Amino acid sequence: MTSDTDVPRGTSLPENSPAATGVEPQSAAIPSPAIESPLLQAVATAVSLKSGNFKLPVPAETRILCVANQKGGVGKTTSTVNIAAALAFGGLQVLVIDLDPQGNASTAFSVDHHTGTPGTYEVVVDQAPIADVVAETAIPGLVCVPATLDLAGAETELVSAVAREQRLRKAISAYAEARAEAGSRLDYILIDCPPSLGLLTVNALTAAQQVLLPIQCEFYALEGVSQLLKIVDLVGRELNPGLTVGQILLTMFDARTRLSQQVAEDVRTHFAEQVLNSVVPRSVRVSEAPSFGQTVVEYDPGSSGSQAYIEAARELAERMAS
Numbered sequence: 001m002t003s004d005t006d007v008p009r010g011t012s013l014p015e016n017s018p019a020a021t022g023v024e025p026q027s028a029a030i031p032s033p034a035i036e037s038p039l040l041q042a043v044a045t046a047v048s049l050k051s052g053n054f055k056l057p058v059p060a061e062t063r064i065l066c067v068a069n070q071k072g073g074v075g076k077t078t079s080t081v082n083i084a085a086a087l088a089f090g091g092l093q094v095l096v097i098d099l100d101p102q103g104n105a106s107t108a109f110s111v112d113h114h115t116g117t118p119g120t121y122e123v124v125v126d127q128a129p130i131a132d133v134v135a136e137t138a139i140p141g142l143v144c145v146p147a148t149l150d151l152a153g154a155e156t157e158l159v160s161a162v163a164r165e166q167r168l169r170k171a172i173s174a175y176a177e178a179r180a181e182a183g184s185r186l187d188y189i190l191i192d193c194p195p196s197l198g199l200l201t202v203n204a205l206t207a208a209q210q211v212l213l214p215i216q217c218e219f220y221a222l223e224g225v226s227q228l229l230k231i232v233d234l235v236g237r238e239l240n241p242g243l244t245v246g247q248i249l250l251t252m253f254d255a256r257t258r259l260s261q262q263v264a265e266d267v268r269t270h271f272a273e274q275v276l277n278s279v280v281p282r283s284v285r286v287s288e289a290p291s292f293g294q295t296v297v298e299y300d301p302g303s304s305g306s307q308a309y310i311e312a313a314r315e316l317a318e319r320m321a322s
């Protein structure tokens with residue numbers, strides 16, 4: 001995938017630069033303050049991230065978010081790992097649960113997830129404690145429960161299981177309690193869902209307080225969203241009172257296309273303030289980071305994709321602090 005919304009590694013992209021907007025400036029000779037300021041801001045964020053000066057508000061209690069959309073390829077995993085990374089760089093304690101047999105979140109964190117590695121399958125099927133399967137990542141404060149292909153069998157194995165929708169919720173509350181007692185309370189738990197509305201996703205919806213819904217700025221973006229909203233409503237009535245779609249994140253925005261702008265406008269009209277202001281641009285840096293076993297926040301902190309995820313994490317943390 002190529003895009004000219006990217007800049008070389010180690011440089012930063014101002015929001016209103018030609019590369020970001022696809023619009024050539026009338027004069028590129030002298031950078032105006034309006035161009036310079038987002039550039040400086042991007043550099044400053046990247047520097048403060050590296051130096052540990054980037055701080056996000058600590059929530060009043062552990063927040064549990066389920067990143068769901070039954071459409072595949074809309075940016076669930078990318079959003080999970082990058083928001084999680086930004087929250088952790090912001091000084092927060094974060095757990096990511098990879099609930100997709102593809103194990104893409106585990107790959108992004110460079111966490112071992114070959115078949116047979118204990119992970120989410122053991123938690124939901126064998127009721128193994130999360131503490132026994134959780135893995136450290138390269139990011140301080142961020143741990144991950146890996147997913148292996150074994151998890152693909154869990155959907156059918158859970159069908160006849162006792163309290164089959166509650167497996168993840170119970171495991172999470174036991175682990176969260178243990179962490180709090182040990183003096184290292186978790187601030188955020190992010191669950192990366194598979195692209196389906198089966199029992200694994202229902203387990204995530206039952207465990208979470210809120211859904212974070214990534215919507216790709218592409219054709220058919222809203223297809224299936226109403227089905228997800230119905231499931232959220234059902235789980236909210238039957239299994240997990242209070243569950244809501246809390247935040248919506250627009251992903252893979254391409255400023256050069258009218259379609260991206262139209263989708264973004266439609267989503268904002270429909271969902272209003274649920275939609276985060278930060279919009280993630282389509283960016284090569286974002287898509288190549290996982291092949292280095294990294295999030296884009298680590299791989300190229302000053303890039304437009306990284307900046308968007310850092311801003312999204314900041315908004316989320318501010319909205320969810322109290």
Ligand code: ADP
Pocket residue numbers: 071072073074075076077078079104195251252253280281282283284286287288305
């Ligand atoms: P999902 O988890 O919903 O299936 P992913 O997060 O795996 O979606 O994203 C699908 C594909 O799109 C991946 O190859 C990913 O690298 C790529 N991708 C995601 N977000 C972006 C982005 N902002 N710019 C470019 N590519 C992206």
Ligand code: MG
Pocket residue numbers: 076077078100104193194
């Ligand atoms: Mg995924």
